[in-house]
Amino acid sequence: MKKGSKLRKKAAPYLFLSPTLILMIVLLVIPICLVLKYSFQDNAIVVKAPEFVGFENYEKILGDEDFWNAAKNTVFFVVVSVVAHLVLGMCFALLLNTDYFGTRTKTIARVIYVLPWVFTASVIAILWKLMLQPHGIVDYLLSFVNLATKDTEWLSSRQTALATITFVNIWCGYPFYMISILAGLQGISADLFESAALDGANTWKTFWNITIPQLKPILISIAMLDFIWTIQSFSVIWMLTGGGPVKSTETLSIYIYKLAFNRTQYAHASTAAVIVLAVCIIIAVFYVKQQRKVRE
Amino acid sequence: MKKSLIKKLFSVTLTGVMAFALIACGNNAEEAPAQNGNLEENVAEEESKGEPSDSEEAGTGEGVTLEWQQWWAxxxxxxYVQNMVDKYYEETGVRVELLSAPFADTKTQIISGVSTGTVADIVSVDGSWVYDFADQGVLTNMSTLMDATGFDKSLPASTWDVNGSTYAVPVLNFAYPMFANQDILDECGVTELPKTWSDFEEVCQKIVDKGYYPYALNLDTSSPSGIQNVYMGFAWASDIKMKNDNGEFDVVNNPELKEYAEWIKSLNDKGYIYPGMSSLTETDMTSKFSSGNICFIINSAAAITAWRADAPDLNLTAAPIPVKDDFTGESAMCVANWSLGITENSEHKEEAMKFIEWLLNADDGGVCADLAVTQTAFPNSTLAKPDYSNGDPVFQDVYAMYQSGYPYNEFTGMKEANTIMTDYIDELVTYMDGDTDIDTFMSNLQATLDEVYGK
Known part of the structure; x- marks a missing residue:
């Protein structure tokens, strides 16, 4: 009787955890294991009995010119997006935290600034596709200041397409930074700023020596999260350019999708997905370590 | 103590229920409820109906349930499609459950079904998937089935064959003629539709002079069909093809294909083609046409219905695709199809074959003919006699053009068609941008074709 009771007591936490664990196994562990398995097979999914081919798929993907082109585009897209998100988010957060504006002005500005984050990917794509098309509103406005002609092809030119989709991604992603940084700014003790003012520190010095160090944990966390999210970006790029023209906006997510669903090469697509997963895991490990540091 | 025990029991029961629900959700497809509204509706409607009316006609397969993955519904x-399969059930006692998804999702669903062993018995397929599906063993060899079931091979006007065996049977053909905005033509003083490339250029200049774009090419690679429907559709009208007389893909030794590419580039250089072609989707192109920005486009005749509904003021005209100046032969017209294949995993292949035969021959081709009229398409059944007399006058013009030429599509049944279409677009865009010359364009395209066909 005593033994049974002890066992029940020990099992209780696992029973409570079991729904979550089952969901995680079904929705996370099994799919990841399957993709990993496919990456070592030949003609996975489409063939009834695919053969084990070892690292052959990895050799093929890593030797594929298109993979490296996609990797290069992804690095540009991610690095520029994350840096611009950080800078823009910081600027808007500082603006919304300042005492120079009234509460009503700040509330209205907050609603306007957060709007891009509220839109779904399809709305963002349609909106920008309409604005960026030749003879669209962007061409019309820029032609006044001689920065573009009225038929500039922002999304159809290999010279501008990648920068354009990066710009769209920056536009729709900065509000997350803005909200997070604003929350961080509001949590910094006013005493610190007062002490700095008494010591004769100017605005710039206060910013570098008080604001930035106080925000550092938040900045690192959101930058890492953003890195992982941006590396996986698909919908907006797919709907704006489909990876074109001539693979100039083909990021790794688009490359993987095309391999799987256009070329039905699921084994190769799985291999590329595993490589991206490995990169994301490395970032995630840093993120978890950072979070632990913050808690401590 | 009692309370604690009750709490624990409640927690364990709740956990058990959740786990059971999770396992039930992951159960096999046969036991799971329908995943879309159409299927649920189908089952409910069928349950409310009685047994088949004609037991003599029922013959083999009575009581069988076939699954049909398609985008037709x-x-x-x-x-409409539900009523069609209900009619089949009444006549034969064979249920057909519709698994409906948009065209864009159908290929993914077929592949997913194959990977999990739950693929439907009958699948609607696109011409660009057939070779790969046949090669990968997704589709069964229908030639053998046709012999086994006594299928009347004269019923379909055409079939999709891979290595001499049939793997899919088209039910409807969708023509891709040229359409023109008559209001723009009138404003530009164009009284006669262009018949040749020279006429077309002349008309294009008049259109540009009035501030419109004459023509559009949709070369977006997210759906690379623009290269077949529009770019090659124009070429096929002048009998310019990628295949040589031996049926091999030979573009590098094809002076006419080179000449055509050079001519299209010259149109682009002169500003006759709507800018932004490499990110222009078929939907973008159609909306630019219906909003009066573009004068001529090549599009599916099925779009007429949508234009009538969405752009009632559009003054639409069906135009023949201009041919090369010295061309005198019969013009080919690009077609896309609604076709059916039977999956290798199906346990009811013969019943599936009989259903396909029924679609082509029921009511002396009436079922196929009515479907064609409804979809502004052309039936692939040799028995069907569609009555378009009450149809749109523009569609009647398209029908006349279709009858005066012949349906054609080199990408149907092509090996790795999507890969080739995407690479073709990439090479064409590079050439149109002036970053490569015509010979490099053609030799790169030939290299892609040779790589796919293992030369």
Missing amino acids: VEAPEG
């Missing part, structure tokens, strides 16, 4: 008027 999504594109046809609501309930």
Whole structure:
């Protein structure tokens, strides 16, 4: 009787955890294991009995010119997006935290600034596709200041397409930074700023020596999260350019999708997905370590 | 103590229920409820009906349930395809459950079904998937089935064959003629539709002079069909093809294909083609046409219905695709199809074959003919006699053009068609941008074709 009771007591936490664990196994562990398995097979999914081919798929993907082109585009897209998100988010957060504006002005500005984050990917794509098309509103406005002609092809030119989709991604992603940084700014003790003012520190010095160090944990966390999210970006790029023209906006997510669903090469697509997963895991490990540091 | 025990029991029961629900959700497809509204509707409606009326006609397969993965029910008027399969059930006692998804999702669903062993018995397929599906063993060899079931091979006007065996049977053909905006033509003083490339250029200049764009090419690679429907569709009208007389893909030794590419580039250089072609989707192109920005486009005749509904003021005209100046032969017209294949995993292949035969021959081709009229398409049944007399006058013009030429599509049944179409677009865009010359363009395209066909 005593033994049974002890066992029940020990099992209780696992029973409570079991729904979550089952969901995680079904929705996370099994799919990841399957993709990993496919990456070592030949003609996975489409063939009834695919053969084990070892690292052959990895050799093929890593030797594929298109993979490296996609990797290069992804690095540009991610690095520029994350840096611009950080800078823009910081600027808007500082603006919304300042005492120079009234509460009503700040509330209205907050609603306007957060709007891009509220839109779904399809709305963002349609909106920008309409604005960026030749003879669209962007061409019309820029032609006044001689920065573009009225038929500039922002999304159809290999010279501008990648920068354009990066710009769209920056536009729709900065509000997350803005909200997070604003929350961080509001949590910094006013005493610190007062002490700095008494010591004769100017605005710039206060910013570098008080604001930035106080925000550092938040900045690192959101930058890492953003890195992982941006590396996986698909919908907006797919709907704006489909990876074109001539693979100039083909990021790794688009490359993987095309391999799987256009070329039905699921084994190769799985291999590329595993490589991206490995990169994301490395970032995630840093993120978890950072979070632990913050808690401590 | 009692309370604690009750709490624990409650927690364990709740956990058990959740786990059971999770396992039940992951159970096999046969036991799981329908995943889309159409299927649920189908089952409910069928349950409310009685047994088949004619037991003599029922013959083999009575009591069998076939699954049909398709996009037809999504594109046809609501309930049309459902009524068709209900009629089949009444006549034969064979149920056909519709698994409906938009065209864009159908290929993914077929592949997913194959990977999990739950693929439907009958699948609607696109011409660009057939070779790969046949090669990968997704589709069964229908030639053998046709012999086994006594299928009348004269019923379909055409079949999709891979290595001499049939793997899919088209039911409807969708023509891709040229359409023109008559109001723009009138404003530009164009009284006669262009018949040759020279006429077309002349008309294009008049259109540009009035501030419109004459023509559009949709070369977006997210759906690379623009290269077949529009770019090659124009070429096929002048009998310019990628295949040589031996049926091999030979573009590098094809002076006419080179000449055509150079001519299209010259149109682009002169500003006759709507800018932004490499990110222009078929939907973008159609909306630019219906909003009066573009004068000529090549598009599916099925779009007429959408234009009538969405752009009632559009003054639409069906135009023949201009041919090369010295061309005198019969013009080919690009076609896309609604076709059916039977999956290798199916346990009811013969019943599936009989259903396909029924679609082509029921009511002396009446079922196929009515479907064609509903979809502004052309039946692939040799028995069907569609009555378009009450149809749109523009569609009647298209029908006349279709009858005066012949349906053609080199990408149907092509090996790795999507890969080739995407690479073709990439090479064409590079050439049109002036970053490569015509010979490099053609030799790169030939290299892609040779790589796919293992030369």
